[in-house]
Every structure is written in structure tokens, then in C-alpha cells.
Amino acid sequence: MAITNTVYQSSMRKFSQFVDMFAYPLRLSHYLELINPLWTKHSLQAKVLKVWDETKDSRTITLRPGRGWRGHRAGQYIRVGVPIGGMRHTRTYSISSSPSNRDGCISITVKAIKGGRVSHHLVRDLKVGSYLPIGDPQGEFVLPDAIPVRPLFITAGSGITPVMSMLRNYMREYRNLPDITHIHYAPHVYDVIFGKELDQLSKSQKHYKLNRIFTRELGDEVSAKLHFNADQLDQLAPDWREREVWACGPATLLDSLEEHWAKEGLSRNLHLERFRAKLAEVPTDITSGKIKFTKSELESDTDGVTNLLRVAEDAGLNPSHGCRMGICHGCDCTLVSGSVRDLRTGAITSESGEKIQICVSASVGDIEVEL
């Protein structure tokens, strides 16, 4: 069966290569795109089927991905291309739907960040029926496949999205939830993304322990100091040392989790999903310098703090990139000479010929990059 399958696949591939010769230098896929953008093979697109406001500033977007979609694992994210003013901006969003949705649709939930053009566009201006370019699912923030675990989920705000996908996946696959403790932080009750669904799960699933923490009183602007702390954890999840943790939320929360688990020597129990790359502290002896882009024969100044992707863009270049946070390797390029500092770890790389992620690298002195 497996053999006939591969024979079938390779002959199909040969056949499609043959058909593509008729369309050269394009491919058949470019002509299929005229009829339906979801039939393409040369680029993956998704149609916006439905939008739904989860809270006052977040919206769930239901997407039908094109034929090339190969399914995701609960907890993974995708790159989404968002055209604004004719220009494509790429951002990453966790998928909030279950991988085993029968209709083949996926959903992402986007929160409009203050001053964020892209998130605002997605939450406010995106029209049903439009098409968005998407990437393949990525990320290691997933539950182990076969091993039964007793997860502790710690989420805050829109950090619920990858965990929601996991919860929904349990429900679809097993019809009930295993022993789960869930701590979710939100400003107040009307700000809980998927609030009703979580409520229902906690009512109907006896092993699912949901603790919602509202850090703000209604009408109150100031935080009520209910953020994560050790006592709170001991009280809500007394067995937290025995649980594996999946946590997603703002950097401040994840940083304090990291610290707390490290103190107990339990760091390996902790799986974190960050919205943004965590940057190392900027060293005090920053040196600015010149950057030379060897392919385009351009030179520019670089301050040693700004990431090189940004420097290149400011110099008028247009390097290909994806997440802008050091995940997708869409911006990798070769370091020709000089040193770069990894903005996440502070590590210095001086190996010429090494691939560097320019979105999370800054220069140390004068450098040359193949761009």
C-alpha cells in the first residue's frame, strides 16, 4: 500500500511537472489561480470566511486554506501576509482552531495592539471574502503526541489562542478533557477571549480546572496587583511541580514563570510561547559602525542596537523576511565579515560565512552582509 502510494505520488509529480512545461515560465498553478486562488500550488493562500469579535479589541478570523495546506498540530502558529497600502506585512499568529476540524478551516484570533498597524488592519478592516497569503504551520509549542500528560496551562490575554487549539483538539479527539489545570489572566470578565467556551468546558468537564484571574475591576484603570506570584500558584495549582506547563502570554508573565521554575530546578517542565522574541540586555559598550550590503553594493550606518533587517530596510533594501522575531528563518543571510550580536541572547557571532537571522541581529562595529 505504502509502495503503491509513493509510486502514485511520484508519477503524479512527474505528470504535474509535464503539465507545467506548457505554462513555462509560469506553472499550471498560476492559471488555476485565475479561477480560484485556493487551488494554487506556487503560493499558499487562505480565504477569509468569517470574522467574529471575541472582545472589544480582538477578533477571530476563520480562514479556509488552499489546497497546499498540510494541517497543523494544536499549538502551532502560521505566518500571515497582510497587505496594507499595497505592501505586504508578515506577522505570526497562533492557530486557535482544532487541527481535526472537519470542514478544513482554521482560525486565528488577533488582538489589536496599541499602535500596531497590522493587527489593527486585521481586527478592523479585513473583509470577508478576501484572500491572505499564509505560511506552513510552524512551532514546537505542542503537546506530545502519544504520552499522556497532566498539563498546567498558564495563559494571559490573547495568549489563550494556542492553548484553545489544544483544548478544542482534546474535545474533538477524545470527547472529554484529561486532568488539566488552567490559569488564565485577563483584565476583567468581558475581556476573556473565548470566555463562554471556557466557561462551558469548565462546567461540563470534571477534570478541567479553570481559574480565571481578573487583574482589573470593571471600570478600574489600575491593575489590581493580581499578577502571577508564588503564593497564587501554590493555591491554584498545588501540584504544579508534577505538571508540565504550557504557557503563553506577555513577556512579563513568561519571564516571571521562567524565573520561578528555574528556582525550583524544574525549567524542563516549562514550554513557553512568546509573542515577541525575548531580547537580551543591551551591553553598555555598544559600538556603531558601517554596514556594507555586498550584493547590492550599498553602504549604510548602523548603530549596533537596531536589528539589521530594519537597517537594511531603512537603507532602501527589501530583504525577504517573515516573523521579524527570530523564528522562521525567512530572513537568513550570510555574514561576510565582522561580528553581529544576537539580540535575544547577546551572543556574538564573528564566523564569516555563517547564516545569521538579520531580524534579531545587530552589528558590532563594521560588518559586511550578503544582501
Place this chain on the structure above:
Amino acid sequence: MNKTLLKQEIGFKVPLGEAEIEEFGKEVEEIRNEVMDSRGDRDAKYIRRLIKTQRYLALFGRVVIFASLGLLPEWGHAFASYLYFFPVISIGVIMLASAKILENMEIGHNILHAQWDWMRDPNIQSGSWEWDHVCPSDQWKHSHNVRHHTWTNVFGKDADVAGYGLLRIFPEQKWKKFNLGNPIYALLLAIFFEWGVAIQELELGLVVTGKRKLSKMRPMLRNTGMKIVRQILKDYLLFPLLAGPFFLYVAAANGTACILRNLWTYMIIFCGHFSEGVHVFSRKQVENESRAHWYVRQLLGSCNIKGGKLFHIMSGNLSHQIEHHMFPDMPSNRYPEIAPRIQALCARYNLPYNTGRLSRQFGTTVLRILRMTFPGPTPQSLARV
């Protein structure tokens, strides 16, 4: 650009001092920045719609060519006659030729100039676009974007100005007996323009004269060879085979479409730099030139063609050759909008702005090629404004 040299060698004196040239350059730059900053949704819509239209045109052109085969007399039905067959297949050929023209000019040429890179659409990027042409786009980009666009109309730098190494176009080129065939070469080049471009890119002359080793050429030859094979396979083997016994009709239709495209592109491109009144330069003149000088040289070395909206699109907006040469990476749909501003700017600075109807621009180009068949004239007489 040295003024005295200009006067001596091309018989035209730029009526501006050093400071005025710099001021002119600044004004040109301002127009450029204004347009580049305002790129947005409508430009993106333009190129996407154009690409869609071109693909439909190519698709339906081929469909009409195949449909016309049903009108051949062999079938014996009421409409089976050459009287119906030829008009229908001609429509198909014209559609296919138009698709190829759009693909090569307004779409391919301009994408390869990085005019649309700012959209960050990986499917419309200068780095990855491959066009429907026998010359591989990466090789073409080098000789066109680098040599031709940087060194426009500079002898010894820009291969185009020296008649692609085949034609004598300017009196500055020394006359040889070989040039007696000028009109015939020009006609052949027009018919097989696509191939002329591909061969020129390879710079085989350097191998013949021993300046470049053949072994170093191998990757380039392989690249071009693969491209040619694929192009030929598609138009002259695969589609014709699909027609079975009518193989030759389809091959001939595709060939005609390719030649129509060649003739059209040849005509537009030759008008751009060889029309009456265009200026040429020597290498000495362009040494140490500033950006502002470069703008003046692009202006003096290019000619526009007047026409309607459709004509401009079909000529890839190379009918706005002056604007294209000043701003090669500006989205081409903006050229018609800024052309009046550039023309008015030139008028204020007393600089020539070479534009005319197609008949005038191509007519003088043809006359020039005919004149250059024979020796002379002395350089100044032709280029004088």
C-alpha cells in the same frame, strides 16, 4: 559631464552651469521622492490586474488558435473554409502576441527593474521573476539594469548604443565594409530580436577575441541553453503536438505570435535611444559625473513616443523612455503621470525633451540605420540639436 567635451563631441552644449545642473538634479529628485513615497494600494491593484489580464489573454489566445483548427476545410462542415479559418486563427495569434508583449514589457521588464519589489509580494519580485523570453532574466538583468541603465548611450560601455555589436547606428562608430549590410541586419534583428538579446547577453565576442575563456562561460551557456530549450519546447513542440495532425498550424501560429512580439519590441526599444535628436557620449565625458549630471545624460540619451493609454501600456511605458531612464525603479504606471512635470521642468531649464509621434521617432530611426550603411558623416553633423 564636461561641457566643452559635450560641445566638441556631440555638437550640443548644455545651456547650464554646474550649479544649475545640480539644481535641476535636485528638482528631479524631489519628483522622484514624492512619487516613491506615495506608492500604495492603487499601484498594487494596477500590477495585479495587469498580470491577471495578461494570463487570461495568453490562455484565451491559445484556446482561439486551437478552436480555429475546427474551421479547416478538411472537416467538411458548413463553416469549414480558409475564409473563416484565417481570420479566427489571426485573432488567436494577435491575442497571444499581445500577451507576450505585455509579459515581456509592462510586466516582465518592469518587475525585473525592481519596480514592484516594494510590495514585498514574493510572486512579484525582481529576484525571482522569470519571463517568457529566451534570455534568462538574471542574465538580462545584469546587462540591462547595470550596463545599459547606468551607462546609457556611452560608447564602450553600453552595448545597445553600439547597435548590439551588429549595427552601425551612430557616426561615432567607425565605418567598415561589414556595415553595408546594415539594413538587412537590422531587419533580421527585428524579426529575431528575442534571440539577438539572448546572444548579446552572452558576449560571445569576448570569447572570440580571447578576452574570456570558454570554460568560464559554461554555467552561463548552460543557463541560457536550458531556458531556450524550455521556451522552444512550449511553443514549437508541446502545444503543436496537442493539435495532432495540425501540428504545423499551431507551431506556425505560435511562431508568428513570437515574431510579432519581436517586431513590436524592436520598434519601441529602438525609438527609445536612436530617434533623431538623441545624444551619445564618450567614456571620458561621464567620468566622475554626479547624480545630477547622470539625470541630464539620461534625459539627453532617451526619447519618448506620444500615444494613447493603451499604446503606453503595450509599449511597457517605454514610450516614456525619458522618465523610465531617470527613474528605472519607479512603478511604470506612474510614468504617464509625471511625464508632463518632467517636460515642464526641462522647458524651464532650457533642456531638450525628445518626444514625438511613433511615425516620427521610428521613421528617423530607420533613416538613421539606412544612412549608416555608408561611410560618414562626421560625428557632429548628426547629433546636433
